[in-house]
Amino acid sequence: MMNPVTSALRFTPVYTPPAPLQIASVRQAASAVADAPATQVTLGQDTRVANAETYSSKGTLGTPVVRLVWENEGAQDKLSTQMFTSAASTNIGARFQGLGASLIEQLAANGGQRVSQSALAVGVNGSTEPGILDLQRANLREHASNSVTLSLTTASGATVNIGLYSGEQGLAVEASVSNGELNDDELKALAAMADGFQKAVDGLNQEKPSLQLGDLLKVDQSLFSGLQMSAKLELASGEQQTFDLRLNGSTRSLSLQGPSGQVQLELDSKGGALLGGKAQREAAIGNYLTQFDAARQRGKGDEQLATLFKDAFSQLNSVDDDSARPARHSSAMNTLSRSLLSGVADFTASISETVKASNPMRREEVDRFDYSVSQSTSKDGKGNSFSLQQEQQSSLKASWHSSLNPLVGLQLSRDNASQNYRYHQVNDETSSSTRASVVNGALTEASSTQQASRSERVRVYQEGVLKSDNTTSASERKSRDQLALITTLLDNDAKSRRQSGISTFEQQMADKSSAWLLQSDPSRI
Template sequence: GGTLSAKELDGLAALANSFQSAINGLTQEPPSLQLGALVKLDPNLFTGLQLDAQLVTSSGERQTFELRLDDQTRSLKLLGPGGEVKMNFDTQGGALLGNQAMRQAAVANYLTQFDAAQQRGHGDEHLMSLFKDAFSQLNSVDDDRPRTAGAAAALNRNSRLLLNGLADFNASVSQPTLQPNPVKPEEADYFSYQVSQATQINGGPHLSVEQQQQASLKAAWHQGFNPLVALQLTRDSESQNYRYHEVDDQSNSTTRLGFRNGVLTEARVSQQASQTERVRSYQNGIEISDVDKHFSNSKDRDLLGVLDALLRKDSEAQRIGAQSALEQQLLGLSQLWLLQSNPAQIKH
């Protein structure tokens, strides 16, 4: 019932413009996500944001858009004819957040994993583009977020050494299941990708931090023998010339840090990735081959000695007044603990 100040009116206007931009982006062809000021709430003006929209795309199909933001969590859901995008973030009061360079490297690594999943699983490129837009823009919320201690007061720069600097999250992107072959309806086409990060912090004199990153890809699709000719499957046996691919990939990376009275006592990293693909080939409806491919790789690392050496060098640099190179050196090693979905990318 009060009167809005000029600053509050400006803030509402910026939100309204960004909401309109988001709707415009989602209804264009191909759709894009443009959240703008929606994810840059001024905490002095807004405690939270809840937006729900039902849209009609340029092709006349319905699409829903849900966005929730407050000082602890944020979530987004897009549901349309092309599929569904969902993600939820938990900032833990900003305790996990690293500097911008660390966070940009982690986001870039995740975007690379998303592209690889879309290509490997023959997912819809436009839907994955929306997923990437949402992930990048919702992570950008933390660019200017204060690093409050909150429930994890014991965390400091050293106890974040092997963390990727991002808020914990759960995210998924999936496409509607299709049954393009009337002869074999059990051979469904689908694409489902899930990725998450969870961090556990146990405080006290024996501080321990564990961060786990995981990803899962499940996909299947039909592919004709001639890539230049569109596959049209009918009940006619002469149309039944194709390969049916099924993919099931899993990957995870776990980082464990331990401290005793502020001294680093444990620094371990474990990376695993597996890729499985089954390809069945049919000629005139008769199965001519059934091939399974499996590739996996894993690596466990004890990085305590590496980190001890880097911390000693950094301490010596600070003692003589030189500029710290610790964070840049850690960025150079970050592929050793960031998620790798391709077994070939896990270094030995």
């Protein structure tokens, strides 16, 4: 839900082409040379250079030749054709290109009947005995160094499983339906998800990965009750990059983890009871994204990791744009009582960069960036007498080194001459609370409290000697009675309805929401 590096979170490394790899298929005649013990076949990104002293059986220097042994030899379908092109690629970013969509489309076209295809890379003198090949295929799927899987649960309980796998052994795909069958509507909806799944796969496989989940998240929840997508991608260094996405009714979660850090996010709309209108939700999401940007800038966080964090938050909240609302959700009393809420699902989220000890002379001075933010909502009472309270809070803990001369980069070593720098430590806490009370159907209380505190300690070293140690801090807390504001906006809304038939209440509340939404800068409270 990670070895230190300075780059952003990466699911694929910068590609350095290896020596050309000649690939032949058993479907096509190919000249063959005997395997040599030093020969290595890699289907994936590989920065290793072929051993120049490796000779063929004819005693000549040359690139190794392997052949692809196909699980379903001679298949001429779109999926197999796409796989033949993909298997020949030396770029892992392109290895799964088009395969996810083709696999889902073929499963849907086959009425949900199992689809399986693989291309095993074997030396020209390697065994093609069926039993051995079956074991190799199973091993490839189970221990693939690069894999993407998708699991869907239908409302009737059937499970759709989609898998893409690649590694040094080859390339494989598999799709099946278990615990039931898919009806026509489910097959049609599954086929409609093909492009969305492929976009998500392609985004993760970019050199700078991106989250392109929008179309995938539009899954028809009346047909599919659950979704899980996972990815495991390996860098040339052997480090793993992982991704996990889960949707289950009103709850959803996402995690990203790699050498540069991790992102985690969990949301719960509580059956839609917390959700507001479009203007209210847009204002809240925009405010949260602004707070995320402010935290990254203040704590000198990694921009790429922060972008993934923001995209995850925005895209997972988009699930609620058209989701069902509970009965009486749009009644005047319910809308009024939720007017001080954010309008978005409750959540917990965090972004943590890998801790680095960049100063060998002072290992305790670590570079770090840890940011967490959450929202929780509670309700007491029932019927026409109840109260709603929403708490939002965030925490930023960050530290980093900076050069005394902005034109000269840091090159910290055990030599005192290199020890010219500032060491920053930031510790910020922010919270916001709103409360609304209804008694016998009448709004009797509407209040908000915003609070923010921030602190930064800066130590300055010159040639290893501490020259200054200063801490600056600021804090602010403000409570407001919002009942009068709501009454005024309701009067304005009634006037607008009489004159033009247009309601202005939601938009006006959204415009005023900066007075109760999360604010990390004390000077803006």
